[in-house]
Every structure is written in structure tokens, then in C-alpha cells.
Amino acid sequence: MAQTHEWMFYEVMWRGWTRKALPVPWWARQAFRAWSDEFDRGTYESKEAAFASNALYRYWHMVGVKDHRQESLIGQAGEVEPVYDKYVLSFFLYDPATGLTHLPQLADGEAVEQRVLEPHLPTVVSTYRADHHVTLAERIFSAPVGARQRAVTVVQASARSTDGAPREGWLCAAVVPAGPSGFQRHDRQGRLLTDRRLTQLRYAADQLLVETNTGWGPAFDTAPEQFGVYGNPDHSHDPESYLVRSPFHDLAHGGKLNGSTLAEDQIAGLCSAAFVWPFRVTGEEEFQITVRLPVDTFQGADDLAELRSVSADELHIAHEAFWDRKIKGSGPQPELPGGVFHLGALFRQTRAQLLVLSDHGEIHPGPTVYDSFWIRDSSVEATACSLVGDEALAERQLGTHYPLKFNQGGGRIGPCAEYGFFGGPHERDDREWDSNGQALWAIGRYDRTHRGSGLGARLYTPYVRDGARWLRDNRDAYGLLHSGWSAEHLGERDKPHYWDDLWGLAGLYESARLAERIGAPEVAELWGAFDDLKAATAASVRWVLGEQGRRGEWETYIPTGPGDVGRRDSTMIGAAAYFHPLRLHMGNKLGDDIDRAARHTLDTMYARFVTGGFRHDAAWNAYGPYLTLQLAHAYLFAGEPEKTDRLLGWTVDAAFPRAGGQAAALGAWNEQHAYSVASDFAEVPQRPWYMGDIPHGWAAAEYLLLLRDILFFEADEDRDPHLYIAPGVRPHWLGEGETIGIDRSPTLLGGEFGYRLTHVPSESRVTVEILRAPQGVRFVYPCRFGRVTAVSVDGQAVDVTGDDVPVPSGTRRFTVEYA
Incomplete structure (x- = not known):
């Protein structure tokens, strides 16, 4: 049964929405657009509870400060939601001559445009062209301010x-609960996990x-001319009263607000407020206000003065300088020709997303429901960071936060010993037995890449050994x-999954190699x-x-477990880990027959579960962007780069989905990509689907x-170390005289690698x-x-x-001629 506030919100x-009377957020409009009374009854008690939680359309944009805890989400109409604060800031226009309110949420898709200022720069620009020939624009970013470098999200709104x-x-600003x-x-x-109920709202006009x-x-830089705060003073249970x-x-x-400074609503938590700044503009003139959202x-009074101590323009200049220096000034820079230049832009954008999702050295896989630390996700995220120029973050994650998750008690976790298990509440409560393999694998891979760091030796006893x-x-x-239940994409938690064993093998392999490198007695x-x-x-x-x-x-396929x-369903995607990220096929670590079966499993999955991207009907009833990237990567290692290219193309498009002519995301993936949004509502499932977070840190790491x-990638690191150059570069990537390459890229062989390839088709x-290359x-x-x-x-000519x-x-330098 729905709780009162859930029913009231619905x-x-x-x-x-039906009366075009309120700024209804994008996700709610999509739910009403294709409404179904079906919902996930295993998770929610009512359709209203599922609706209030936004169970189906978790799409938005994000800004934030590296290594700070809280991010801010940006809605498709420019709404700004600091994740852990109980309000949402929205902007709209009002024309006093006609008495018409112009809400960007009610405009058609072409009237609202959004973009990131630059791919590597977490600044979102939202533009709304209203019917009365006025354009509302917002520049939204987060930056540290003051001596303590606390985070603030800044919105510069202009008409x-x-x-x-x-x-x-x-020009009007609204404070509302739903974001x-x-x-x-x-x-x-x-x-x-998310509670935006506004039971009390107050405007301190003097501040x-x-x-x-x-x-x-929100804190305003300039005073509004009008304001009004609204609640439910008589405790009405009638939705019309709201x-x-x-x-x-x-x-x-x-055309006038109520002028109240205080309101309460103990029934539904739907307090709201609005603030007005009159303007007159002509030609290229712009009327602008600045609103600051105190995220930290x-x-x-002193903190309020510090919040406003630096102008918004100065903050943005410093913000741009930081991200330019970090993303464009450090780490390997892929060199890509015009036809695939967007792949490099997305490379920089996903790298920035991982840094924003880093909370004091912990990379969290999402800003809301996934805003906590998982060994599984972080192992891939840290490995990606270590290879793209953010090794300090990776080392802090592995060297500081992994030991904090190492259990040293003498109790039991289900059928297993507590001592020696890597895992916090997630891993312990859900019995995620893959985590030890992932921790050991990530530590070993980092130690290979950054051999001078000494991280492996420092962590060997007791963490790696035990x-x-x-x-x-x-x-x-x-x-x-x-x-x-190591990962929900594998199937039921009451069954074993080969995913855990494959990760365990990779972790033990890296542990043994690390022991060899440092001369430990337990080799x-x-x-x-x-x-x-x-x-x-193998047996x-x-x-x-x-x-x-x-x-x-x-058909030959390895199912999710014994x-x-x-x-024969999509849970067999766990077998892709055999190739990526674990590389167990290198050296046929489980035997030739298992290697062949794993390759056939890829083809079974591709034939049955790929329509553009990987469809995960068995567990999610949605596309899996990071699973699609894993499958693409597996095909790269299996020697079928044409399938890698097709899957990559779909995934890149999925990072910029549009629905109803409006951008749902600006270069980011959810954990799950809804069929309805992927098809612009040509396909709407008849049963509920699962939705995780966005941007999804694991997906960002997979793309990097x-x-x-x-x-390029390394092969056979421990027997005959060699590098494959441009193994996934397709012919259509390079035109006449165009080049592709990368430089100063860390390698799993130690040292850096760089090359430049030039193609002359004529x-x-x-x-x-x-x-440059490792010796x-x-x-x-x-x-x-x-x-x-x-x-x-x-x-010198050599034999072909x-x-x-x-x-x-x-x-x-070498040259290859072909027919």
C-alpha cells in the first residue's frame, strides 16, 4: 500500500503534467508518456512507491569536484539537484504582459538544448528558447571555494x-522537492536512499x-524583487490544494507571489518557493543572476561570506584551469583522426567522470544509489585510472582503501571465514565472493604497471598473501x-557462478607473480x-x-555456473571475463578446450543477445552498456575487431541518447539503458526493468x-612480453594520410609506450x-x-x-604494404 506522501506525489x-501547471521532471514525463501499472513488486510495495523512487528513467547529467563526497545532478530542463540535499533548483521565465509562465519542462524537445562546455570539463550549459522570444541560459559547474576548499555548485542563469x-x-528561480x-x-x-521531501522551507531575506x-x-548573489514560499498550512490531504x-x-x-518567508508541509513534503528578478534586454544584452548551492x-555568517568570496567567473576560470591541467595536461592523449575524433573526446569525458566520482580516494560507481565503495567496481576503475594518467588516485584506492576493507576477525561470513576476506557491507551482506580475486588482481596489475611504487611489496603481507x-x-x-550474488547481472544468489572462480584464478595468478617479483617465500x-x-x-x-x-x-556455451x-540466457555474459579483463586466454590458462568453449560462448551471446548492444533480458530487461563494452573487449582479444567496432559504435551512441527530441544524457551511461529510451519509445517493455546509476563509473572505466x-595492448607479460599495435583500428577510421596513435601511455610491462601510425590508402x-617503448x-x-x-x-626489407x-x-620505424 502506498504511503501518503507517495500517493500525493503521484x-x-x-x-x-496533464494541466501543464507544474515543472514536472523529465523522468516523470516519460513514465506518464508510457504508463504501466506494473512495477517491481519484489522491491516496492506499490506503483506510487516505485514512481516516487524513479525506478525506470534514471537519466541525468552530473557536475562535481574531484575527491569531494557530493555531486550535483542536472536535469534535462536545467534543474540542479545536490545529491544529498533536500531540494532542487529550477529556472523559468514569466511574461507579465501576457501573464504566461514559460517552463522549460513543458517545451518541446527542440526548444531546450544542453551540452557540456567541453568534453573534459564538467560544466553543463542548458538553453531554453521560450515562446516570447526570450532565451534562458544556465551555466552550471562545481568548484572549491575559500581557504578550506569546500565545494559549491554555481549556476549562472541569464536572459x-x-x-x-x-x-x-x-527571470525566475524555483525551489522544489522533485528532481x-x-x-x-x-x-x-x-x-x-533518496529523500527529497521538503517539510519546511524558509527564505532568510536578510541573508x-x-x-x-x-x-x-540556494544562496543568491543579488536580491530578488519578489518571492514566495508555499506549503500545506491546513494539513490538507487533497492533491488539488498543492x-x-x-x-x-x-x-x-x-502575476504576484505570496511574499511569505516560511512554509511547512507535514503531509507530503511538497513545499515550494519561487523568486523573481525583472529584466529588460535588447540586442546582445544579457541579464544574469548567480545562485550558489553549498554542496559541502x-x-x-563567516561561511556564508566565504561562499560568496569569489566571483562566479573567477571560480569558473579556476575550474577550467584545473581540468585542462588534469585531463589535457597529464596522462596519455589518444591521437585520433576526424572520423573518430569523438572517441577521444569521450575518452577525456569518461576520465573526468571517474575523477568526479572519486570521494577522498574511493571511486564510487555512481552519484546516488551507487555512491559507496565496492571492491568489484573499484578494481576495474582503479586499473583504468592507473593506465590513463591517474595513478595517484589508483594507488590511494588500492593502498589505503583496500586494506580498510580487509577483514581480520575470527568469525564467519556464511560458509566462509571472515579473516582474509576483502569486503565491506556490500560484499559481506550479499556474499560477493568475487571480491578477493578482484582485489588481488587489481593490486598485481598496478604493481606490474608502476613497478617503482613498491605498492605490491607493501601490501603483500598480510593482504595479498592472506x-x-x-x-x-x-x-x-x-x-x-x-x-x-557477486554481481546482479549473473543470476540468482543461491547458485555458484563461474565469474567468481575466473576472478579467483586471475587474483591467484597475480598474487603468485607478485610473490615472484618481490622474492616472497610463499611462491x-x-x-x-x-x-x-x-x-x-576446468573440471x-x-x-x-x-x-x-x-x-x-x-550450441557450445558456458552458462553462468555449474x-x-x-x-541459455543472457546471464552467460559472465564468461566474457575469461578474455576481458582477466586475459585467461593468454597462455590458455585453463586449457585449449576451455579456451575454445569460451570463444564459442562469445558467438552464442552475440547471435542471441545482441541487437546493437547487449540485451540483458534475464536479469535487467534492459541493455547493459558496460556489459556491451566487456563483450566488445572480449572480441578484441579473441581477434574479431569488426565485432568490437560494431559494439563500440552502439555504446558510443548510447552515451548520447535522445527521447522525444531531447537529450537524455550528454556522454554517460547508466548501468542499464532502458529499451524505451534506446528506441525513442518504439519499444516499451511490458514488464518492469532495472535501472542503476548514471554516470556509471564501471562503464566509464570499461570505455577507457x-x-x-x-x-595497443600487451600480451604474454610473463613469458614472451610483446605489444599489439593498433589491433582494433578499423580501415574506415583512417583516410588518406591520416594518423592515429598514443604517447606516454603506461604499460603492464613497466615503462611507457607511444607510437604514431600513418595510413596512405592511395x-x-x-x-x-x-x-617510446619498454626495453x-x-x-x-x-x-x-x-x-x-x-x-x-x-x-631494411624483411620477409613477409x-x-x-x-x-x-x-x-x-616500420612500413607495411598491402594488397
């Missing part, structure tokens, strides 16, 4: 004449400050890791643990494949890793310059343009041995 939004003719009107993320996320477990419940809200007691109603029926904790022993000692009767012990888990995993997979064959299955023989490995020739490492260039006919290395051109260590 009714008020529905009536406000100007669209056609240059003299225009008058009111991009929802109203109140309340599930059956009683978790209040130009709005106070929401018990905290600060539409009548509203600044939008008062403006539409009299500010309190008292974390590896935990993997050795906490397995079931078949030698596999126990049943659990043989760790290799023994690896061999034992390897034998158990189980062979048994499953045999059982499926006996049942008449004609308890799912014959389960994939584009980097498309340009002469069927490719030239590669090696700018003693050879190269392979897999020519994707045609059959290789001639090769020269540093000016196939289309995978071997290039010796120390080469500075």
Missing part, C-alpha cells in the same frame, strides 16, 4: 532577447539564503567458490592454490559442457580500457613510428587493411610471414 505530478528586439520579463533522481527512493527493506528543512539551500497553493498558480492567476557543509589463502581455503565440495604455495582452483574450475566447465552435449544442445546446465587496448601503405619488448602489427605484401623495418607482422624490439 497525484500532484500527474495532474500538474537575453532571442531576436535582438527589446524584451521584458521576469532528476526522483522524489523518495523507499523500498521494502526500508532504505531511504539572501533559502533554508530547507534543517540545512542550507496545485492551488503554488507559486506557478499564483503567477498564472494574478557551510554554516554561520587474501590468496582465503581463496584457497574457502571453497565448496567441488573446489569452486560458494554460491553468492610455491600460491602457485599451488592457483593450480588447485584451475583444476576444479566443472568440462562437466557442464558434457552434460549439455548429452542433452542435445547444439548449477545452470542448459541455461577498451579505447586504450584498441590502440599507395596501400602503413607507416608506424615507435616513439626488450617486441611488437606485433595485425594489419587490418588487406593482405600484407611487403614489410620494411628501419629501412602473414598479416600479423612481427616487429623486433628496438625498432624505431
Whole structure:
């Protein structure tokens, strides 16, 4: 049964939308556009609770400050929502000559445009062209201010004449409860993950400050000429009362706000307020106001003065300088030609997203429901950071925060020992047995890449050694890791998943190699643990494949686990980890037959579950952007770059979805991409779907890793270390005389690598310059343009041995001709 405030919110939004009377957020409009009374009954008690939580359309934009806890979300009409504060700031226009209120939420898609100022710069610009020839623009960014460098989100809102003719009107700001993320996320477990109820709202006119419940809200740089604060003074349970007691109603029926400074609503928490600044503009003139949202904790007169101590323009100049220096001035810079230049822009944007999602060295996979620390997500995120120029963040995450999640108690976590397990509440409560393998893998990969850091040696005892022993000692009767819920895309939590065992193998492998590098006495012990888990995993997979064959299955595929023989659904995506990120196919670590089965599993998934992107009907009933990137990466390593390219193309498009002519996101992925938004509502599922967070940090990390490995990747690090140059670069990427490359890129072989490839199709020739490379490492260039006919290395012709051109260590330049 719906709670009162949930039912009231649903009714008020529905009536406000149908009458075009309220600024209904984008996600609510999409829900009404394709309404269904079906909802996730396992999570929510009522359709109103599911609606209030925004269970289906979690799309928005984000700004924030690196290493600060709280981000701000930006709605599709320019609404600004500081994640943990109980209010949303919105802007609109009012024309006193006609009495018409112009809300960007009610405009058609073409009247509202949004963009990021530059891909690497977390600044969102939102523009609304109103019907009365006035344009409302917002520049939204977050920056640190004052001696303590506390975060503030700044909105510079302006009005100007669209056609240059003299225009008058009111620029208005509203404070409302419902924003991009929802109203109140309340599930059956009683978790209040988002609660934007405004039970009290106060405007301190002498301080130009709005106070929401018990905290600060927006602070204005200039005083409004009119204001009004609205609530529910008689405790009415009638939804109509909220539409009548509203600044939008008062403006539409009299053009004047109520002038009140205080309001309460103990029924639904739907207090609201509006503020007015009259303007007159002509030609290119612009009328501008600045509103500051105190994201970090500010309190008292001194803090209010500090909040306003630096002009908005100065803050933005410093903001731009920081991100220019960080993203464009450090780390490898992919060099991409015009046809795929956007891939490099998205590379910089996703790198910035990971840095914004970093909270004091912890990278969180999202700004709202995922704003906490998972070993699983962070292992991939830290590895990506270590390879794209943010190794200090990666080292802090692995060296500081992983030990804090290492359990040293003597109790039990389900069937497993507590001591030696990497995991906080998420991993412990949901029995995420993949986490030890992920922690050990990430530590080992970092130590390979940054060998001078000494991180591996510092963490070896007790964390690496005893974390590896935990993997050795906490397995079931078949030698596999126990049943659990390591990732919700794998299936049920009461079954074992090969995903856990594959990660365990990768973690044990990296632990043994780390022990070898530092000369630890447990080398043989760790290799023994690896061999034992390897034998158990391979035997189980062979048994499953045999059982499926006996049942008449004609396709070869590895299901999600040994308890799912014959389960041919999208949960088998966990097998992609065999290739990426774990690279277990390098050296056929589980055997030739398992390697072949893993390759066939990729093809089974591609044939059955890919329509542009990877469709995960079995668990999410939605597309999986980061799963699509994993599958693309697996195909890159499996030697099928054309499929990598197709999957990459879909994923890039999915980062900029549009619905109803309006941008739903500006270069970011949800954990799940709704079929309805992906198809612009041509496909609306008949059952609920799952929605995670956006930007999704794991997806951002997957993109960084994939584009980097498309340009080059390492192979056989421990036997015959070599680099593949441009293994995923497709012929259509490069026109006549165009170049592609990367420089100063950290490698898993230690040292940096850089190259520049130039293609001359008119002469069927490719030239590669090696700018720098780790010592003693050879190269392979897999020519994707045609059959290789001639090769020269540093000016000397060499024999042609196939289309995978071997290039010796120390080469500075080689040329390949093809037919």
C-alpha cells in the first residue's frame, strides 16, 4: 500500500503534467508518456512507491569536484539537484504582459538544448528558447571555494532577447522537492536512499539564503524583487490544494507571489518557493543572476561570506584551469583522426567522470544509489585510472582503501571465514565472493604497471598473501567458490557462478607473480592454490559442457555456473571475463578446450543477445552498456575487431541518447539503458526493468580500457612480453594520410609506450613510428587493411610471414604494404 506522501506525489505530478501547471521532471514525463501499472513488486510495495523512487528513467547529467563526497545532478530542463540535499533548483521565465509562465519542462524537445562546455570539463550549459522570444541560459559547474576548499555548485542563469528586439520579463528561480533522481527512493527493506521531501522551507531575506528543512539551500548573489514560499498550512490531504497553493498558480492567476518567508508541509513534503528578478534586454544584452548551492557543509555568517568570496567567473576560470591541467595536461592523449575524433573526446569525458566520482580516494560507481565503495567496481576503475594518467588516485584506492576493507576477525561470513576476506557491507551482506580475486588482481596489475611504487611489496603481507589463502581455503565440495550474488547481472544468489572462480584464478595468478617479483617465500604455495582452483574450475566447465552435449544442445556455451546446465540466457555474459579483463586466454590458462568453449560462448551471446548492444533480458530487461563494452573487449582479444567496432559504435551512441527530441544524457551511461529510451519509445517493455546509476563509473572505466587496448595492448607479460599495435583500428577510421596513435601511455610491462601510425590508402601503405617503448619488448602489427605484401623495418626489407607482422624490439620505424 502506498504511503501518503507517495500517493500525493503521484497525484500532484500527474495532474500538474496533464494541466501543464507544474515543472514536472523529465523522468516523470516519460513514465506518464508510457504508463504501466506494473512495477517491481519484489522491491516496492506499490506503483506510487516505485514512481516516487524513479525506478525506470534514471537519466541525468552530473557536475562535481574531484575527491569531494557530493555531486550535483542536472536535469534535462536545467534543474540542479545536490545529491544529498533536500531540494532542487529550477529556472523559468514569466511574461507579465501576457501573464504566461514559460517552463522549460513543458517545451518541446527542440526548444531546450544542453551540452557540456567541453568534453573534459564538467560544466553543463542548458538553453531554453521560450515562446516570447526570450532565451534562458544556465551555466552550471562545481568548484572549491575559500581557504578550506569546500565545494559549491554555481549556476549562472541569464536572459537575453532571442531576436535582438527589446524584451521584458521576469527571470525566475524555483525551489522544489522533485528532481532528476526522483522524489523518495523507499523500498521494502526500508532504505531511504533518496529523500527529497521538503517539510519546511524558509527564505532568510536578510541573508539572501533559502533554508530547507534543517540545512542550507540556494544562496543568491543579488536580491530578488519578489518571492514566495508555499506549503500545506491546513494539513490538507487533497492533491488539488498543492496545485492551488503554488507559486506557478499564483503567477498564472494574478502575476504576484505570496511574499511569505516560511512554509511547512507535514503531509507530503511538497513545499515550494519561487523568486523573481525583472529584466529588460535588447540586442546582445544579457541579464544574469548567480545562485550558489553549498554542496559541502557551510554554516554561520563567516561561511556564508566565504561562499560568496569569489566571483562566479573567477571560480569558473579556476575550474577550467584545473581540468585542462588534469585531463589535457597529464596522462596519455589518444591521437585520433576526424572520423573518430569523438572517441577521444569521450575518452577525456569518461576520465573526468571517474575523477568526479572519486570521494577522498574511493571511486564510487555512481552519484546516488551507487555512491559507496565496492571492491568489484573499484578494481576495474582503479586499473583504468592507473593506465590513463591517474595513478595517484589508483594507488590511494588500492593502498589505503583496500586494506580498510580487509577483514581480520575470527568469525564467519556464511560458509566462509571472515579473516582474509576483502569486503565491506556490500560484499559481506550479499556474499560477493568475487571480491578477493578482484582485489588481488587489481593490486598485481598496478604493481606490474608502476613497478617503482613498491605498492605490491607493501601490501603483500598480510593482504595479498592472506587474501590468496582465503581463496584457497574457502571453497565448496567441488573446489569452486560458494554460491553468492557477486554481481546482479549473473543470476540468482543461491547458485555458484563461474565469474567468481575466473576472478579467483586471475587474483591467484597475480598474487603468485607478485610473490615472484618481490622474492616472497610463499611462491610455491600460491602457485599451488592457483593450480588447485584451475583444476576444479576446468573440471566443472568440462562437466557442464558434457552434460549439455548429452542433452542435445547444439550450441557450445558456458552458462553462468555449474548449477545452470542448459541455461541459455543472457546471464552467460559472465564468461566474457575469461578474455576481458582477466586475459585467461593468454597462455590458455585453463586449457585449449576451455579456451575454445569460451570463444564459442562469445558467438552464442552475440547471435542471441545482441541487437546493437547487449540485451540483458534475464536479469535487467534492459541493455547493459558496460556489459556491451566487456563483450566488445572480449572480441578484441579473441581477434574479431569488426565485432568490437560494431559494439563500440552502439555504446558510443548510447552515451548520447535522445527521447522525444531531447537529450537524455550528454556522454554517460547508466548501468542499464532502458529499451524505451534506446528506441525513442518504439519499444516499451511490458514488464518492469532495472535501472542503476548514471554516470556509471564501471562503464566509464570499461570505455577507457577498451579505447586504450584498441590502440595497443600487451600480451604474454610473463613469458614472451610483446605489444599489439593498433589491433582494433578499423580501415574506415583512417583516410588518406591520416594518423592515429598514443604517447606516454603506461604499460603492464613497466615503462611507457607511444607510437604514431600513418595510413596512405592511395599507395596501400602503413607507416608506424615507435616513439617510446619498454626495453626488450617486441611488437606485433595485425594489419587490418588487406593482405600484407611487403614489410620494411628501419629501412631494411624483411620477409613477409602473414598479416600479423612481427616487429623486433628496438625498432624505431616500420612500413607495411598491402594488397
